[in-house]
Amino acid sequence: xxxxxxxGRSNGEKIADRFLQLYYDAGHRVDVGxxxxxxxxxxxxxxxxxxxxxxxxxxxxxxxxDLIVECGTAFGGSALYLASILELLGSGAVMTIDIDExxxxxxxxxxxxxxxxxxxxxGSSTDPEVLAQVKARITDESNVMVILDSDHSREHVLAELHxxxxxxxxxxxxxxxxxxxxxxxxxxxxxxxxxxALDQFLAESDDFSIDPMGAKFLVSFNPRGCLRRH
Numbered sequence: 273x274x275x276x277x278x279x280g281r282s283n284g285e286k287i288a289d290r291f292l293q294l295y296y297d298a299g300h301r302v303d304v305g306x307x308x309x310x311x312x313x314x315x316x317x318x319x320x321x322x323x324x325x326x327x328x329x330x331x332x333x334x335x336x337x338d339l340i341v342e343c344g345t346a347f348g349g350s351a352l353y354l355a356s357i358l359e360l361l362g363s364g365a366v367m368t369i370d371i372d373e374x375x376x377x378x379x380x381x382x383x384x385x386x387x388x389x390x391x392x393x394x395g396s397s398t399d400p401e402v403l404a405q406v407k408a409r410i411t412d413e414s415n416v417m418v419i420l421d422s423d424h425s426r427e428h429v430l431a432e433l434h435x436x437x438x439x440x441x442x443x444x445x446x447x448x449x450x451x452x453x454x455x456x457x458x459x460x461x462x463x464x465x466x467x468x469a470l471d472q473f474l475a476e477s478d479d480f481s482i483d484p485m486g487a488k489f490l491v492s493f494n495p496r497g498c499l500r501r502h
Contacts, residue, residue, distance in 0.1 A: 332357045346421075452494070
């Protein structure tokens with residue numbers, strides 16, 4: 273089992289890591305089902321930490337994307353949240369991709385929400401046909417942001433980075449979600465995942481850098497995962 277990241281961390285960073293571990297682990301408590309496992313937006317499960325949701329609205333307000341490509345839909349809560357913020361801003365759309373329709377029965381959930389700013393795409397995010405659908409939505413004038421939140425294995429996330437990073441508009445954000453897995457600092461036995469894919473991608477590419485905005489709330493499911501294209 274991998275050890276969590278602790279060497280060379282400040283006391284404040286260790287406290288933040290410990291809070292994140294407690295928060296994450298509480299979501300898996302079958303007797304309670306609290307924190308991220310039962311976080312909802314307008315009644316729809318969103319499965320994120322509230323600090324990241326708040327950060328998303330700041331990112332959208334500051335960057336005003338015309339299209340957000342979300343890889344990984346799950347229940348549709350995050351797509352609805354993003355679409356709701358775009359609705360407040362008066363422009364933009366969400367194209368969200370998932371290999372599964374997530375027809376799951378849970379209390380208060382009646383299926384993925386409909387919204388005029390959301391387009392659902394069924395298929396693997398790395399399928400060339402799916403990628404072609406995404407590219408067909410993008411024009412020379414499009415301001416494009418990408419969020420990667422599907423299969424969290426290193427190989428899949430790296431394949432998504434290679435496929436979707438070129439679609440991100442210069443100055444816009446590419447978010448790699450759940451980089452906290454594999455001991456960064458949670459789920460130490462997960463195996464190589466988003467953080468490892470992120471590190472490899474950044475070693476290969478000079479087009480993106482980590483945006484400090486991603487760390488402004490100290491605790492995040494996506495440490496180092498907010499990238500901005502140059």
